[in-house]
Amino acid sequence: MSAMSDPPVTVSIFNRFQRELFVHLEGLETRLTARVDTVNTRVDEVYGHIDGLYHRLDRLETEYEAIRVGLGRVEDRLGHVEQRLGGVEQRLEGVEQRLEP
Secondary structure, eight states, X not given: OOTTSOOOOOXXXXXXXXXXXXXXXXHHHHHHXXXXXXXXXXXXXXXXXXXXXXXXXXXXXXXXHHHHHXXXXXXXXXXXXXXXXXXXXXXXXXXXXXXXX
């Protein structure tokens, strides 16, 4: 063996390396699991907010439809009132014409 060559890897060195690697991998797995749990929790919160927005949007659409229908009824009644007012104006003009000297 030359002075510059690496020392031979013995079984005990390999076993120690393997144990240390597993310890680091377990720590990495623990940290990754915690991060995934945090992300999942945040995703659940976002989905909850989106669900709330959908419910509000549904209520707004329902209210919009009720307002649209109600406004249609008001417009219909206003049309009838305008017709009656037109008749009253004609009658008033007739009365005014009869009262003029």
